[in-house]
Structure formats: structure tokens, C-alpha cells
Amino acid sequence: MITKELDCFNIAQICDSGQCFRMRQKHDNTYSVIAGNEYLEVTQNGNQCTFHCDERKYETFWREYFDLNTDYKKYIESIDEQDQYLKKASEFGFGIRILNQDLWEMIVSFLISQQNNIVRIRRCIDNICECYGEKRFDGSGKLYYTFPQAEALAELHEDALKDSNLGYRSKYVVRTAKSLTEGEVSLEAIKQMPYKEAKTELMKLYGIGEKVADCICLFALHHFEAFPVDTHIRQALEGHYPDGFPAERYNGCEGVMQQYIFYYELMGKKMNK
């Protein structure tokens, strides 16, 4: 177990920010997450964060995963004093971080996310992990499933994932898996590309449009200049930025601001009611 005192880190906010669909609340202050081949539980009390793993795993995997080398306070402090809306949003979601998640997993996750709600997205991803992923046990015997490889999904019939509750998105995932295993598009190449090139390349995949491509760029490739615009963000922009979001001012960290806004729109409203 590793305990750290962390600023701008709140596991509950990260869990609810809708970028990782394999993170859950376990108990009051404890959350679980599955990433790559690993399972982790995190307990947080105030600034004290306990990672239930050994130091080596923390240093070689989870530190990078949670983006703990990045100073988010710097981004929050860079917010325009005049912009009360963004200031409130960042105060509300001060502990959000942009995770470093697996590229293939984010492609599938955000293909599924379109025109969908977060509860069902989670269920869909659980389903395909249990159906096509591999069984694993963590140190204390806890069973979990890894995210399936592209090869496992590429061989399916285009409608096969309807059984996993994907609906019409089934063929998007299967065809995309095929494109990747056949080498039509290379994930390793995409990882080396700058933002705009990577986005263009991702949009060659069936079912990936501008919004989903931006989510993938932000959550897997760590391109902070990506600013995904979905229905919630569009509403917020119409209400608070009639002349457009001041992207120039937040050049290079638009995606971080997007997350504060998204979380504030999603969770802030829920708490008002």
C-alpha cells in the first residue's frame, strides 16, 4: 500500500467525470479501477490517497495512469478572473485529472458512448469484457476481466455485439477492430502523431466522427488541445460563451477546461435538484 498527499486529486470526481468506464465506487471512500492487466483500489480521505498496490506498481504504472506528474493547479490558476462560469466549474471539479488510458480501449469505449447514457455505456463495456476479455485474479483473489484485444472482436459477425447490448454500435466496433487487425490503420503510428494528424487518422475508422475522435485524443493520447463538443458542452457554450469558447487563452489545455465544464454541467445540476 502506498499513501500520498495529493493536490488537485479527487477520485470520486475522476470516477464521475465520465472518461473511464471501468472505475466504480466500492465503499464510501474507496474506488476500484481496471486498466490494462491491472486491478486497483484507491481510498481517499481529504488529501490522503491510499493506492492498494506495491510501490513498484505505483511508480511504473499508476502514477502515470493518474497523471500525477502534471500540475493541475497551474491550469486552474490560469483561468480568467472575469470568467465566473469557468472559475466555478473548476472549483467544483478541482480534483479531476485527465487519465492516461489505453488507446484501443478508448476507441471502443467512445464508439459505444455515442447517443448513449453513462449507465448503459458501463454495462456494455462490462459485457464485452466478460464475454471476450480474460479472467484475472488480483493479489487478494478478486476476480476481474481484462479488456478484450482487437483480434478477439475482429472475427465476430457485425451484429454479434448486440448481444452485449451495444445496439446499432455493434458494427462500428467490429468493423473498426477489423480495420486495425488488418493494418488499414495503425495505432502505433497514431501514438506518434501530433493532435490534428491523429484525429484525422482516427476519423478514418467506421463510426468515429469528430467528437469521438476528440475524446480519444484527450483520454488516450493525452492531447490537451482536444476539446470534445457533445450535447452538454454545446449547451454550455450557447449559454455562457455566445461568441465561442476562448480557446486561444487556454491554448494547449482546452481539454482540461472541457472536463471542468462537462463535469459541472453533468454533476452540478444533479446537486442543484
Add this chain to the structure above:
DNA sequence: ATACAGGTCTTAA
């Protein structure tokens, strides 16, 4: 009941 979820693709003007 009807609209809407972290949209994209297809088809027609």
C-alpha cells in the same frame, strides 16, 4: 408517452 443519452452515417437536394 415522448424525449433524450458524451453522434455518426447515409441519402437527397
Add this chain to the structure above:
DNA sequence: TTAAGACCTGTA
């Protein structure tokens, strides 16, 4: 180039 329609399914 733009705009309407279709698309799975669950929830409020």
C-alpha cells in the same frame, strides 16, 4: 456543402 432521417435501448 448542408440537412433531414435512421439507428439500439433504457430511463425520466
